[in-house]
Amino acid sequence: MDGKDSKVLKVLAREYRSSAAAATEIINLQSIMNLPKGTEHFLTDIHGEYEQFNHVLKNGSGFVRKKIDEEFGNTISNKDKKSLATLIYYPEEKLEIVEREEENLEDWYKISLHRLVQMIKRVSSKYTRSKVRKALPGDFAYVIEELITEKAEIHDKEAYYNEIIHTIIRIGRAPQFIIALSQLIQCLVIDHLHIVGDIYDRGPGPHIIMDTLCAYHSVDVQWGNHDIVWMGAAGGHLACIANVVRMAAHYGNLATLEDGYGINLLPLATFAMETYQNVDCSAFSIRFNTDYNTKDLSLDTRMHKAIAVMQFKLEGQLLMRHPEFRMEDRMLLDRIDFDRGTVRMEDMAGNSVEYTMLDMGFPTIDPQDPYALTEEESKVMERLRQAFVKCEKLQRHVRFLYAKGGLYKIYNGNLLYHGCVPMNGDGSFMEVDICGKRYYGKALYDILEYYARRGYYAKEPAERALGQDIMWFIWSGKGSPVFGKEKMATFERYFIAEKETHEEKKNSYYRLLEKEETVDRILGEFGLHSREAHIVNGHVPVEQIHGESPVKCGGRLLIIDGGFSKAYQKKTGIAGYTLVCNSRGMSLAAHEPFESAGAVIEKESDLFSHWVEVESFPRRKLVSDTDVGQEIRERIYYLEELLEAYRDGTLMEEE
Incomplete structure (x- = not known):
């Protein structure tokens, strides 16, 4: 018996103080192993x-x-x-x-x-x-x-x-x-x-869902990109906060923030009402449902545009800090010709094309320094930051996501993740630059999860700030496994009429996932070599209406x-x-x-x-075929060792 085993047995001996107690527990555990696995x-x-x-x-x-x-x-x-x-x-x-x-x-x-x-x-x-x-x-x-x-x-x-x-x-x-x-x-x-990801955004009740999950008897969560952006916002990251508020405005769900989480949006509302009072905001329509109070429509539309402009500025600042993200194509404010009302960007073939802007009402953008927040915008964002980081309910929900979640999970021989494992067109794993080093496959997931945790829990400000910037990258970056697309075309959908610019090209993973060698490569990368292993993921809606199968x-x-x-x-x-x-x-x-x-x-x-x-x-x-069964098998092994130690006198039983 080596030193580690000896320590384990001494700990077990405090719980099972006699050979009779150890034997009873072995019988109990062995009977559990032969029960059907849980659903x-x-x-x-x-x-x-x-x-x-x-x-x-x-x-x-x-x-x-x-x-x-x-x-x-x-x-x-x-x-x-x-x-x-x-x-x-x-x-x-x-x-x-x-x-x-x-x-x-x-x-x-x-x-x-x-x-x-x-x-x-x-x-x-x-x-x-x-x-x-x-x-x-x-x-x-x-x-x-x-x-x-x-x-x-x-x-x-x-x-x-x-x-x-x-x-x-x-x-x-x-x-x-x-x-x-x-x-x-x-x-x-x-x-x-x-x-398997994406609890937040679009619908009106993510806070209700989170309350339910916090009380559920047994649960795990694989973070989706919409969860990650809320987690970043809870940590106080300005670009993540702007994205969260913009999406709530876009889907007519600002009440989720105000009533569900008690986040004060009055500073944003006051700013939008004053700054965008006589500005065309028609490109920022609200996708509201039947519960939406249309009396708020005019103000919510202004708030929608105000926070979107701040988002584009904050994201531009972030991308200037991180050229390794290789997302220069997402910096579009400096490509606007404010005299001609156009923006120059690359089309799908990589050609530089000038597109007419649908909206040129930008009272807060300085053409000479388009990514700078105005003094008023900075105050609004700081008030929002304070509201997010001081919201006890949101912090409780986000801590639950960290405690019960991760970017992927291996459970009972199956691999669970929200989006994809980024791949090149030839089926090889895509390498992604994270802080000067290149990662792919499982290592990419692991390093991104590491930084996501540092973005919330790190004590040192610079480390925390870096983690939060990477959380934004996980939300929408090319190469992010939970985003899985070339770009997030938010700017184009608001400002450009041409539909081809709205396309968000999916990673090659989605074209290759019917190939057995692709699935084998992914499962093997995560240490799963059994033919019984499955991959379970979401993120991209399955269009059954067009005959697609999940x-x-x-x-x-x-x-x-x-x-x-x-x-x-x-x-x-x-x-x-x-x-x-x-x-x-x-x-x-x-x-x-x-x-x-x-x-x-x-x-x-x-x-x-x-x-x-x-x-x-x-x-x-049976339970014996599951992860729990493996844990029970290990416990039985040590209990049998304990039983033997009692019998040969290595450890003494209590009377």
């Missing part, structure tokens, strides 16, 4: 659509309904199955309707409680009693355990369980018990949740962005894909557009559309 749920590109997100979370991408079908088969009607599913998803709201409309409420309680208990027995069957016990709600833990545990010593089991349920109803606790059971089913149906390379690579964001649903034809992986295989769920939670409750409908089976495992996967 994993993958979501990506949520983009602030909190109602749809919450519903998909509640219904487990249709998995709750699947379990209802398995448990009840043809013994209850399809109408009753829908009603039970709705109760599990929205117990409080469903109870309000039932208590108002149901004539024989006691019978309804009795039937519903029996069905919910049956569901809990089914969904908890793959877990140890200890794990289920930890998931039980405190107020009802003992009662639920009694109802779901078989008791051999009781002869008339039906009478015993009926009496428990009758008592719950008689003392007026049925509604609370139904809510507890429904929430427990939601918790047990999904063992672990993966968010299943690439024979099922070895899955792109599960199918349009959660309402802004993309006309383009994709659906309202998003999600992925479920359980002990029997992997399936994609395609979702219909989500109307509202109220409509689901009232109509007892669901936005789940249909399943696409990706892979059926040749044998049922």
